[in-house]
Amino acid sequence: MPEGPPPPRRRYVVAAVGCAGGMVSLDQTVVAVALDPMAHSLGLTTFAMHGVVLVYVLALAAFVPVGGMLARRFGRLTTFRAGTALFAVASGLCALAPPGEAAEPYLVAVRAVQGVGGALMMPVATSVITDVYEEESRGRALAVYAGLAQLFLVLGPIVGAVLTQLLGWRSVFLVNLPVGAACLWMIARARLGNRAGGGSLSVVQPLVVIFSLVVLVLGLYQCGVWGVTDIRTLTALAVGAGALLLAVRLILRSRRPLLDLRLLSVRPYAVAVALTFLVQGPQLIVLVHGTVYLRQAMGLSLLATGTCLLPLVAASAAGTFLSGYLHDRYRSVRVPVLLGLTAAAVGAAAWTAALPSLVYAWQVPAMILTGFGTGLPVPALSAALMRVVPPDKRPDASVLRQSIRQLGGAVGLAAAGAFALAANANADDAAGVITVAATSAAFTVASCVLAVTLPLAAVALPRRARTGGRGSAGPAA
Template sequence: MACAGGMVMLDQTVVAIALDPMAAGLGLTTFVMHGVVLVYVLSLSAFAPVGGMTARRFGLVRTFRLGTVLFAVASGVCGLTPAGDAAAPFVLVMRAVQGAGAALMLPVATTVITDVYEERERGRALALYAGLAQVFFVMGPVVGAVLTQLMGWRSVFLVNVPVAAAVLWLIARARLTGGEEAESGALTAIQPLVVIFSLGVLVLGLYQCGGAWGFTDLRTITALATGVLALALAVRLVLRSRQPLLDLRLLGIRPYAVAVALTFLVQAPQLIVLVHGTLFLRQAMHLPLLATGLCLLPLVASLAVGTFSSGHLLDRSGSIRVPVLLGLATATVGAALWTLALPSREYVWQVPGMVLAGLGMGLPVPALSAELMRAVPEDKRADASVLRQTLRQLGGAVGLATAGAVVLAANAEAADEAGIVTATAAPAGFMVASCVLGAALLFAAVLLHGRARPPVR
């Protein structure tokens, strides 16, 4: 399970490193280059509830295997993307399939671990799972840089194939006895289709506000309006269904709703700074691939440190407000400092902002996860986890689409056609990240209520 989670985490950071060489090799525009990351995250968020539904119908292990195979096949095909006019639609479709495969794996992984280990061992097992995934995430920039430099950008996709094969071999060796059970009943198609359609069209409209269509274009307005209406229809269908794709009624539990909303807001700037920070180092500062990967280590390493420190800080303080407010305040300051340092194009001035932003964005999420699981009844925790995962990934997609639209609007047209984000346009994305973090801090300060918790002694 940790290898699978790590593979999905690794994909986010290694692909960010490969974006520039990939765009140059295939002749992708900046719009499509952003789309390579955006489509994957959007697909992951849209298909996460489908993963939960499939697991209930066909069993955990079968769903996990299907997701692993789908992820591996799509990764391999991405690595074989042909150059020419077909490159953009080809790679975007395959990235969407890759995201769907990841969506079938991630919700299942934690459930399998929870089922396999007894309560006295479960915390250690889940910590090991999360820790190994974080190791993959931290090593992603360096691994991506080495692979791309030695074997080309295609290798960052092809490397997933042997890793997936190892995952399938390991799960066969494990001989799980409790993961094949399935519930009776037919699968519903209308709910997933409406949810996926609404999210896809809405995010496309957001992204096109600064893209080829522009904010005032009739196509952009139509996409936004259609997405909103389709999303309203999807919510209505889910709420009225006897077998809902997502248990949206959980959002009626106030502490859970606040924690999920904050998780959504934190995920958005995290993806923005990862993608645009990588592109700035590579395209504006013209750093070599390996140097770019190494220069990202302060961000991803501090993000991992913040994640690991969150639970300890929550236990010691006895209040969820401490890690969340401290983290969001630190991240807001860090993102602002990083933004102010960009015009100098001096790496040394960017490091303090990187470290503070990473540390601050890592602190809130584990504490929020603990809070939202505590807030729901025990028999609803699986549904709560799926809904959280869906909205968390959707936050990344919406954040990247919004920042991408702002950056594209500020970018020179010639640079966009060449797949380059100019040094003057790049800070716009960081400004979006800073504003979202500031809004999250204000939201948490007003609506997040701390509860007394006995400190760990």
């Protein structure tokens, strides 16, 4: 009898997708540390500094469903490889950004491409691990995958600071080239199959979704410059909202929808996705604006800035890992979610109040509370929402969740950026300086979102303890 294909090498699978997820996590922290020296080197305005981060997160949100569609059509292995290569190459191109007037459009365009690469990787990672591991060992494999991503997140501030200080800000982008190459090598060694479903690709649905999200989010961000009541702001928001409604209508009527929006009719799933959306924005706001504050307002060196960020990112990683334990210990999603939101709301408010003092010691307890609180809810919510959908719908549920989660980050960053731009003086905007008042405005957005999300979660989450076995709520990326 002819022999079948060799079994996949599982350790290479986990290492490859873990490093890929780590690249996406690492990018958030190292770029935040490098923003200030990048702005001064290239002559970026404050608007462009925000835009470099915002366009990356927006591309993630807009193209995650496209990544899911391509994985079904061409196979997950092909999509993962393409996303990894695109992310690494675009990251390398970011390091070649020219100074002067060309810097802003160049960086925005290449960062968008980098976000597209990340979006192609994200829908594939967890489904690949789920396929190659049996149920009894799947939880541990997913925990290792999430742990690698969290390790990259925690190391990001120090790695970014050391690289920027020793080799310049361009090196924080170049670091993704060897990591990406290692991911491609490991996924080749993993001997995975590449099952492709075939079928036609939808073009209209992705185009309408991408157009609607870009116009809506950038219109929200631009209102910090134009003003809320400016006709340009109102037009952009109206066009974006109208296009989004059209996209929803097209998706619901399609036999091959880009996103399975009907999953939102399952109330526990819809609640978990909505709360994930609301948490993602504040988490990115405090990371990005907190980093620039330490560097610009407090005047810390690059290495000191990276070190001073550790309480935030380490607490976030701790919350992520503790989430699964609390979920399984109390057999209820309410415990980790409400505990996390309470800590995050209190921490963000306290941190906002401490910003004008410019005293780091007063900010550390608030940073720990904020990081721990924002890290705690998402893994438990992820486990809860995947449990309430049928097994055959879980890949679609994962893609929809990732899309909405990243959209939450983009909307949060856009709203905080608009408030920061409105609070900044024109001269500071032109010089690429974010003042304490502007940082406080951005933090106020995060604090208000968390303060509103807490009572919503208390009302919407199920009160009855769940039934079923343990081990279902390990860390989730």
